[in-house]
Amino acid sequence: MKNRLFMLLCLLLFAGYSMANEKVIRISTDRVSLIYKVAPNGRLYQVYLGKQLTQDSDIAYLPEMGEAYLTHGMEDYYEPAIRMLHNDGNPSLLLKYVSHETKQTAPDVRETVIRLRDENYPVEVNLFFIAYAKQDIIKTYTEIKHAEKKPVTLYNYASSLLHLSADHYFLTEFSGDWAHEVNMTELPLAYGKKLLDTKLGSRADMFCSPFFLLSLDRKAEENNGDVLFGTISWTGNFRFTFEVDHLNKLRILSGINPYASEYALQPNEVFRTPEFVFTYSAEGKGLATRNFHRWARNYDLKDGNKPRMTLLNNWEATYFDFDENKLVTIMDEAVKLGVDMFLLDDGWFGNKYPRSSDRQGLGDWDVTKDKLPNGVGKLVEEAQKRNIKFGIWIEPEMVNPKSELYEKHKDWVIHLSNRDEYYFRNQLVLDLSNPKVQDYVFSIVDNLMTRYPGIAYFKWDCNSPITNIYSPYLKDKQSHLYVDHVRGVYNVFKRVNEKYPNLPMMLCSGGGGRSDFEALKYFTEFWPSDNTDPVERIFIQWGFSHFFPVKSMAAHVTSWGKQPLKFRTDVAMMCKLGFDIRVNEMTEEEQTFCHDAVKNFKRLNDVVLEGDMYRLVSPYEKEHAAMAYVNEKKDHAVLFAFDIYPRYAEQNQPVKMQGLDPQANYKVEEINLMPGTSSRLRGNGQVYSGEFLMTVGLPVFSSRSTTSHILEITRR
Numbered sequence: 001m002k003n004r005l006f007m008l009l010c011l012l013l014f015a016g017y018s019m020a021n022e023k024v025i026r027i028s029t030d031r032v033s034l035i036y037k038v039a040p041n042g043r044l045y046q047v048y049l050g051k052q053l054t055q056d057s058d059i060a061y062l063p064e065m066g067e068a069y070l071t072h073g074m075e076d077y078y079e080p081a082i083r084m085l086h087n088d089g090n091p092s093l094l095l096k097y098v099s100h101e102t103k104q105t106a107p108d109v110r111e112t113v114i115r116l117r118d119e120n121y122p123v124e125v126n127l128f129f130i131a132y133a134k135q136d137i138i139k140t141y142t143e144i145k146h147a148e149k150k151p152v153t154l155y156n157y158a159s160s161l162l163h164l165s166a167d168h169y170f171l172t173e174f175s176g177d178w179a180h181e182v183n184m185t186e187l188p189l190a191y192g193k194k195l196l197d198t199k200l201g202s203r204a205d206m207f208c209s210p211f212f213l214l215s216l217d218r219k220a221e222e223n224n225g226d227v228l229f230g231t232i233s234w235t236g237n238f239r240f241t242f243e244v245d246h247l248n249k250l251r252i253l254s255g256i257n258p259y260a261s262e263y264a265l266q267p268n269e270v271f272r273t274p275e276f277v278f279t280y281s282a283e284g285k286g287l288a289t290r291n292f293h294r295w296a297r298n299y300d301l302k303d304g305n306k307p308r309m310t311l312l313n314n315w316e317a318t319y320f321d322f323d324e325n326k327l328v329t330i331m332d333e334a335v336k337l338g339v340d341m342f343l344l345d346d347g348w349f350g351n352k353y354p355r356s357s358d359r360q361g362l363g364d365w366d367v368t369k370d371k372l373p374n375g376v377g378k379l380v381e382e383a384q385k386r387n388i389k390f391g392i393w394i395e396p397e398m399v400n401p402k403s404e405l406y407e408k409h410k411d412w413v414i415h416l417s418n419r420d421e422y423y424f425r426n427q428l429v430l431d432l433s434n435p436k437v438q439d440y441v442f443s444i445v446d447n448l449m450t451r452y453p454g455i456a457y458f459k460w461d462c463n464s465p466i467t468n469i470y471s472p473y474l475k476d477k478q479s480h481l482y483v484d485h486v487r488g489v490y491n492v493f494k495r496v497n498e499k500y501p502n503l504p505m506m507l508c509s510g511g512g513g514r515s516d517f518e519a520l521k522y523f524t525e526f527w528p529s530d531n532t533d534p535v536e537r538i539f540i541q542w543g544f545s546h547f548f549p550v551k552s553m554a555a556h557v558t559s560w561g562k563q564p565l566k567f568r569t570d571v572a573m574m575c576k577l578g579f580d581i582r583v584n585e586m587t588e589e590e591q592t593f594c595h596d597a598v599k600n601f602k603r604l605n606d607v608v609l610e611g612d613m614y615r616l617v618s619p620y621e622k623e624h625a626a627m628a629y630v631n632e633k634k635d636h637a638v639l640f641a642f643d644i645y646p647r648y649a650e651q652n653q654p655v656k657m658q659g660l661d662p663q664a665n666y667k668v669e670e671i672n673l674m675p676g677t678s679s680r681l682r683g684n685g686q687v688y689s690g691e692f693l694m695t696v697g698l699p700v701f702s703s704r705s706t707t708s709h710i711l712e713i714t715r716r
């Protein structure tokens with residue numbers, strides 16, 4: 001008995017001793033905790049990631065899940081976060097905890113840095129975590145530095161490594177192609193690795209988007225279950241590695257794709273990785289989405305809390321076939337619509353090689369005299385006369401071989417001088433690792449803005465991945481190209497933003513080939529897809545909506561698709577509304593309808609652009625779709641409902657709203673009707689309680705294909 005008591009005492013003492021010696025580092029938001037512990041061996045381990053743990057005393061019992069930033073060459077057998085070669089040829093790294101500090105950088109934002117060091121080599125790795133309390137978002141990145149005599153070679157340099165532990169893992173990826181972006185596929189993960197990556201360089205997301213969602217134990221649901229949403233803020237090659245080990249634990253490595261990108265790091269140079277941003281929700285995908293939207297509007301997206309302009313674009317309306325008169329007529333059409341801006345697209349530049357098709361002229365940013373004899377200035381003036389803004393398209397990072405720029409500056413072009421050139425959309429990528437090229441790209445915007453200060457908006461395109469991969473500038477450092485090129489692109493974005501902080505810009509890349517939160521720090525919106533067929537757009541907008549607030553997603557009403565104009569418009573009104581269509585070719589009723597739709601959209605700005613979004617019925621599950629938006633005060637909401645291609649005489653259940661105040665009463669009114677028609681929806685114009693709308697719902701679906709309804713829901 002005495003012996004047993006003694007043993008127990010020793011155990012308790014030992015537990016107390018090890019607890020006191022184990023430093024705990026908590027990264028917390030209002031509902032999420034990420035916890036690290038320094039083990040007695042001095043190394044840093046993740047011990048928890050999930051729903052907020054509130055009792056400090058429990059933390060001592062959490063088991064180690066895996067090393068925080070796995071290194072190569074030690075006892076772990078799986079993918080490392082970092083691998084480097086030292087000056088003496090030694091390829092290993094062992095990181096020990098040195099210190100950490102946390103500071104409040106804004107009322108709801110706390111930044112933690114954990115410093116790690118190798119005891120045998122002068123290598124430091126700092127892990128940064130920025131926790132946004134209210135939005136439950138954690139942003140993390142890593143800085144790597146050394147003081148060896150000569151450069152060390154970095155082979156792997158992840159932004160983040162996260163460990164999860166569950167019986168089952170379900171990964172949703174977002175993949176596709178041009179005009180077919182962000183198709184969602186959910187797949188179970190079993191032992192081994194699943195990679196999501198890109199090697200396209202500049203139009204990097206054309207096939208695969210830099211975000212994923214991961215559901216624990218069961219397939220992801222909208223309002224239940226544990227899910228992690230993650231995205232890498234990097235406009236170039238990225239890689240996510242999902243690796244399930246022999247203990248069924250999952251490691252998620254996120255960062256720049258190390259493919260062909262080993263980096264020679266100079267002594268004392270800091271290698272800063274891109275940011276990996278994630279949220280964890282114990283209430284399904286809907287909450288994770290709203291976390292991301294709120295965070296993006298408040299902390300990431302350019303002008304995230306400012307209004308957006310509606311516009312009329314001329315790309316699908318004219319393609320390259322326009323002149324000054326035609327454009328001025330289209331400006332009149334913009335006035336008819338009541339939109340804020342006219343946006344001039346591709347085809348306005350080049351003289352030796354006029355940009356009359358995508359085969360030539362890219363790189364020569366002087367206005368085509370034959371087409372626009374009075375220049376851009378005249379167009380700005382005409383827009384101003386009509387009291388609308390003027391925006392312009394550029395694709396400044398690219399060049400057609402048939403251009404004066406290519407003739408003058410082949411040394412600025414990424415290409416292999418001893419091989420035939422391979423073109424994507426007849427063009428090549430300029431070498432943005434070269435500071436001179438950065439200056440040149442900056443000057444395209446700067447010259448336009450200096451000459452025509454009335455320009456109020458840019459659409460910045462990027463239509464080609466990097467082909468013929470060789471930088472004339474980097475010479476013997478070719479493996480830096482993918483990284484330094486993207487850094488060069490950011491240098492230009494930064495300069496443009498510093499000089500023109502109030503200039504809204506659209507990020508475009510042959511559709512949605514660029515959609516990441518680093519680029520969006522400099523852009524007010526992006527173009528999710530060249531595919532503007534509304535049925536396709538329902539799916540594309542649905543996919544992107546998981547991460548991006550709708551005010552960042554441009555959606556235009558066009559003639560692509562044969563659906564009724566109302567259906568096309570209703571789909572575009574779920575995002576940042578624009579038009580790209582000949583208004584004069586519409587019937588009078590259609591013109592009135594579009595004009596009223598613009599008015600409705602502006603009236604609904606506080607809901608659609610600033611509100612919370614709820615995905616109610618998924619087009620992936622039914623031949624219907626429904627989305628709702630609710631403003632912060634819960635006194636104004638809007639419900640969008642679409643019948644895509646339903647079966648004959650299909651029976652549908654009412655759609656239940658979300659996000660309302662159950663105690664409040666709301667008036668429900670169908671809006672956006674074609675002139676001369678009235679609502680056929682049962683219950684239109686009635687007052688319901690929030691409880692009823694959320695529990696019983698409204699009968700908004702029919703079995704008529706490509707029909708749509710928008711219901712405005714207003715507190716009484």
Ligand code: GLA
Pocket residue numbers: 315345346358393461463508509510511527529530
């Ligand atoms: C890309 C864009 C389009 C349009 C064309 C112009 O494809 O995605 O919206 O601007 O370029 O060439």
